[in-house]
Amino acid sequence: MKHFNEQISKAKTIAITGHIHPDGDCIGSCLALKQYILDNYYGKKVDVYLESISTEFRFLSHAQEIITESKDDESYDLFFVLDCGSEDRYEPFATMVRCAKTLIGIDHHISNDGFGDFYKIDPQASATCEVLCQIFEEDKISKECAQCLYTGIVHDTGVFKHSNTTRKTMEYAGMLLEKGVSTTKIIDETFYQKTFVQNQLLGKALLKSQLYADGQIIISNLSEQDFEELHASTSDSDGIIDQLRITKGVEAAIFLYPIENGYKVSMRSNEKVKVSEIAKTHGGGGHIRAAGCSMKGTLKDIQSTIISEITEQL
Ligand code: 5GP
Ligand code: MN
Ligand code: MN
Known part of the structure; x- marks a missing residue:
């Protein structure tokens, strides 16, 4: 990225x-x-600004210094927006981003049309961390930096199994391994390990799942009551969609949970369905095989809309 070095060198304050x-x-x-x-x-x-992060990521360097509240009167020389396909996705910090002198976007979402003074979007890259591997000079990547990059690639590839995993992805992962990253710790503790409550929530979602289109579509949801019964939060439902997707015979998986005035919809597909296109029609976005959106309406209406849109692509 031509402007990366120049812009960082010029800036005193960076967010x-x-x-x-x-x-x-x-x-x-x-x-x-x-x-x-x-x-x-x-x-x-x-300074890094993000909504509160899950505890399993807190061992990563500088994770403890993440700022969760926007400082609307701060004006940074340079603001980076990462892994973010559209402006509504960084809404909690949007005022600060607007106040920055220069904005750079780095991303891999196919739904990202590009925003900011400079941007690099590579939809072929498995993860934004892979795009950073392209930008960073290899001999300048420290072990601490490598741990963070490896974590991102592991998560967005579902531990190197999703169709976004390419030869390049594996080569970058190999380079990061040589930097001394704790592969087992990252894969087990941040990806596979689930809390008791998360497992119970997964169990509920699997029991409630239903098949449509001759078993090619699987759909499930969790209600407010489901979360309350287990004292669980919506972030405890992360990963449920991936378990639905690997049901034998299934091409597309849909998972919903309630939000204000409607539902958050997650979609995954295996080979055929372009779920990013469906998500985009409803104001969301994502990748060809992993996308999401928020929809207004009742559970029944939203479910039947999404099922019929997926069926059209089958
Ligand atoms: P998930 O289903 O895990 O929430 O999201 C899958 C992918 O779709 C992620 O890459 C995520 O960034 C994207 N995505 C999910 N929900 C939305 C949304 O409401 N808007 C946009 N633009 N992207 C979304
Ligand atoms: Mn992401
Ligand atoms: Mn990503």
Whole structure:
């Protein structure tokens, strides 16, 4: 990225943010970029702004310094928005982003049409962390930075199993391994390990799941009551959609949970269905095989809309 070095060198104060409900790639890319700047540029103030992150990511370097509240009177010289396909996805910090002198976007969402003074979007990249691997100079990546990058790639590829995993992804992962990353710790403790409550929630969702279109579509949802019964939060439902997707015979999976005036819809597909197109029609976005949106209406109406839109593509 031509302007990357130049803009960082010029800036005294730098901020980094990602999308709402931050996932492994979002957290990993924001912290990796902070670490890379601190390691390789002299005298920069670098702040990361994100909504509260899950405890399993708190071992990553500088995770403890993440700022969760927007400081609307701060004007940074340079603001990075990472892993974020559209402006509504960084809404909690949008005022600050608007006040920044320069804005740079780095992303891999196919639904990202590009915003900011400069941007690099690579929809072929498995993760925003993979895009950062392209931008960073290999010999300037420290072990701490590598841990963050590896975490992001592990999460967005579902541990190197989703169709977004390419030869390049594996080559970057190999380079990060050589930096000394704790692969087992990252994969087990941040990806596979679930709390008791998260497992119970998954159980509920699997029991409630239903098949449509001759078993090619699977759909499930959790209600407010489901979450309350287990004292669970919506972030405890992360990963349920991936379990639905690997049901034998299924091409597309849909998972819903209630939000204000409607439902949050997550979609995954295996080979055929372009779920990003469906999400985009409803104001959302994502990747070809993993996308989401928020929809107004009743559960029944939303479910039948999404099922019929997926069926059209089958
Ligand atoms: P998930 O189903 O895990 O929430 O999201 C899957 C993918 O779709 C992620 O890459 C996420 O960034 C994107 N995504 C999910 N919900 C939305 C949304 O409401 N708007 C946009 N633009 N992207 C979304
Ligand atoms: Mn993400
Ligand atoms: Mn990502």
